[in-house]
Amino acid sequence: MSTVAQSSCSPSDDLLTDRLTSLPLDRFECSPGTEESAAGILAGDPGELFRHLLRDQESETSVLVALRVVMAFLRSVPEPADGSAPMTVEDVAGAVVDVTREARADLVAAVARTGGGDAGVRGAVLRRRAPVAMLAGCWLDIVSQPLTQPSVIVNQLFQHHFRYKGEGNEQRAVEHLRRRALEDEGVRLPGILAEDFNARAGVHPLTALHAAFFVALSRLPGRFLPETVGVHYAFHALGLDDLLFATEPVLDEAAVRAPLDAYLALTEQSPDGAAERRRLLGAVRLVVAMEKEQSALLAEVADEEATLSLEAKAARILRRHAPFAGSQHRGVKLGDRLLADVLGDPGLDFDAFMAEFRSSYHLRELRSGGSRFTRALKFGGPMFGIFDAGESAVLDAWVREVQEGVPTPAPAPGTPGADARAAARRADLTGTAAGDGVVFAEPRETYDDRTLFHRLVHAESFPSIRRAAAARAEQGLLDGELLLEHGAGGRYTDASSFTYTPQALLDRVDRVYWEKLVEPYRPLTEIPGRDEVIFHQMTFALANLIDGTWACRIGNLGRFDRRSDALLFGIYADEMGRGELAKNHVVLFKKVLDSMELRLPHIRDEAFLDQGEIPDSLYGFSIHQICLSLFPDSYYNELLGYNLAIEMFGLGEVRLHEMEKLRRHGFDTAYEKTHLSIDNFSAGHARQSAEIIISYLDDVRRTAGEEAVQTEWRRVWRGYASFAYFVEHHLVKEIQASPAPGPDASADADLMI
Structure with missing residues (x-):
């Protein structure tokens, strides 16, 4: 059971x-075999750990890795001497503010040491901080999901998430703003998912581990809700990135104080409140420790950069380009070996290489000036364009220094303090895993729909369910393909295939809107009885209680570059009321149930497994939706098509008839009214959904050509058809019974949602 604070509110308010x-x-719960693969990732290079978590948001192994990373960091926080004593809300609120305020003062002083007026030093510092600066706020990526909605605290956090995502504008998202701020400082980096991001940013192992923690937490915000609240407050109250970039905060301390205070107030009425407050405070102390480690690392980077010799700068440049030297050097030798072989040696001792290169004929001064090496860098030379202007200038100066006989300088100081802290953090990762609650058990071959739905809602605690979820998602898509040939006969949809062009898509959705959703509408001449109306509403209930779920993982860290990402995220934000509970669609539907005097447990609660209001036969639609949502990378195209279908479905006859029936019996109609308005075909979600597809396929056309557009389009439309499969019940039966159903086969269609 979830821990939910009790209240003196009325039953309606409490509901x-x-x-x-x-x-x-x-x-x-994980499958056998994931432990070994997760252990290998955790024991590997910190940069690769960070990359793995960043790039893989779908696999069971990645979820286990995320758990182990989060637990290792949380366990590193020493318990205060009085940690076992009860902690009041006031105690914790005071401790949180005190510890962050004191730490921020320390950070202000530390930052003053890291930049100064030297652009090179400042650029080096910002480059090393970039991985954490660009992922700020990622812990809120999926804080809003079926498991947690419509929680009071989750909706407050989602308001901040919406701001971090540029309020649905990908160019205003913090990740992109930070990258542009770096460019303004002369630091040009690719997107955080790029293959060479770590190398270009010069990611230190300590920074990689810190970044891995934040990404890991973003995968498990429901399981670690107290910690998520604490991390969110502490990171912004400290404001290290705004200090470094000299920018105004997206969220200042006052803004993040609101959800902190709200959460602490909620714990006052929670049976586990004292433990939750300790967990929150522990997370705050952890972030303080991490940001102090970061400021110490950046101070070491600044000191190293300020005292870096030309030799060391040249070595850094050559080391970065060495992996790309390849065989194009042909007969060029260093000593008695081909230069290509030297640079291609995986066991290359780079310090020894630099010593040998210094004394080689490549750097000897020519009578006409310069050297063979520097001439090769000039226009017309074999290495022209390999190094940028700044790098070429450093190499020129270094060669002159070598020719003047300047002795080899002492090694740069490096970052010994950060190296030691990174080693300690790595040791934490590979330490004992006892007490993390992990159970390794072979997943069942099949699950009944109630159990499957429960585990899908709790996917954070049942990573092993992903195997069944992937199979179920694919089966739902395969089932929908039945309508690609015969879907024109649908009562509410037309999933029949067609060749994509932007206009063809707009024509299709226009015909569906008018011919299937609007023109068939006639006011009801007879209103069903109260019980029948309630029963019919319950056929929609499960889908309405997970409203928006298909898009809840769209726009996660590193996946918010396309206009289609931002538009789809904007639709999800609208479904969640943009964080305002009064506009949250799940809350609106709960009001409908309340007006009918129906009391359903929350879908995350064990008690929901035994509820008797929603028949077992109606779980399939919602299960398909959640299964698709767990794979936002693998099924991105299908989610775009599914989104179009579901946003169009509620327009016209279906919703208008529901409003007539609800109104007659005095039931709440806000849910129906809101969707009829917000999904409108003129500028609402229905129209936006078509534009999302057009935007995505336009990107495909410009990068991969027309043939790729049609390939991607078939997957998009498969997603649309998978929705149609569930609402065109009679048409599906007719198709399965006969190879050639008549045009009116679905005239009396029932809904399977």
């Missing part, structure tokens, strides 16, 4: 106010 404060930590 509509989700006071979630934490979820159980007692079970984390």
Whole structure:
């Protein structure tokens, strides 16, 4: 059961106010074999650990790695001497503010040492900080999901997430703003998912481990809700990036104080409140420790850069380009070996290479000036264009220094303090895993729909369910392909295939809107009885309680570059009321249930497994939606098509008839009214959904050509058809019974949602 604070509110208010404060930590179920693969990733290079977590948001192994990373960091925080004593809300609030305020003062002083007026030093510092600066706020990526909605605290956090994502504009998202700020400082980096990001940023192992923690937490915000609140507050209250970049904060201390205070107030009525407050405070202390480690690292980087010799700068440049030397050097030798062989040696001792290169004929001064090496860098030379202007200038100066007989300087001081801290953090990662609740058990071959739905909602605690989820998602898409040939006969949809052009898509959705959704509407001449209306509403209930789920993982860190990402994220934000509970669609539907005097447990609760209001036969639609949502990379195209179908479905006849029936019996109609308005075909979600597809396929056309557009399009439309499969019940039966259904086969279609 989730931990939900009790309240003196009326039953109606209590039903509509989700006071979630934490979820159980007692079970984390993985398949056998994931332990070994996760252990290998955790024991590997920190940069590769960071890359793995960043690039893989779908696999079971990645979720286990995320758990182990989060637990290792949390365990590194020493318990205060009085940690076992009860901690009041006031105690914790005061401790949080005190510890962050004191640490921020230290950071202000530390930052003053890292930049100064030297552009080279400042650029080096910002480059090393870039991985953490660009991922700021990622811990909120999926804080909003079926497991946690419509929690009071989650919606407050989601308001901040919406701001971090540029309020649906990808160019205003913090990740992109930070990259442009780096460019303004002369630091040009690719996107954080790029293959060469770590190398270009010169990611230190300590920074990679810190970044891995934040990304790992972003995969498990429901399981670690107290920690997420603490991390969110501490990171912004400290404001290290704004100090470094000299920018105004996106979220200042006052802004992040609001969800902190709200959360602490909720824990006051929670049975586990004292433990939750300790967990939050522990997370705050952890972030303080990490940011102090970062400031110390950056101070070492600044000192190293300020005292870096030309020799060391040249070595850094040559080391970065060495892997790309290849065989184009042909007969060029260094000593008695081909230069290509020297640079291609995986065991190359670069210090020894630099010593040999210094004394080689390549750097000897020519009578006409310069050297063979520097001439090769000039226009017309074999290495022209390999090094940028700044790098070429450093290499020129270094060669002159060598020719003047300047002795080899002492090695640069490096970052010994940060190296030691990184080693300690790595030791934490490979330490004992006892007490993390992980159980390794072979997943079942099949699950009944209620159990499957429960585990999908709790996917953070049941990573092993992803195998079944992937199979179920694919089966749902295959089922939908039935309508690619015969879908024109649909009552509410037309999933029949067609060749994509932007205009062809707009024509299709226009016909569906008018011919299938609007023109068939006639006011009801007879209103069903109260019980029948309630029963019919319950056929929609499960889908409405997970409203927006298909898009809840769209726009995660590193995946917010395309206009289609931002538009789809904007639709999800609207479904969640942009963080305002009164506009949250799940809350609106709970009001409908409340007006019918229906009391359903939250879908995350064990009690929901035994609820008797929603028949087992109606779980399939919602299961398909959640399964697709767990694979936002693998099924991105299909999610775009599915989104179009579901946003169009509620327009016209279906929703208008529901409003007539609800109104007649005095039931709440806000949910139906809101969707009829927000999904409108003129400028609302229905129209936006078509534009999202056009935007995405336009990107495909410009980067991969028309043939690729049609390939990607077939997958998009497969997603649309998978939705149609669930609403065109009678048409599906007719198709399965006969190879050639008549045009009116679905005239009396029932809904399977």
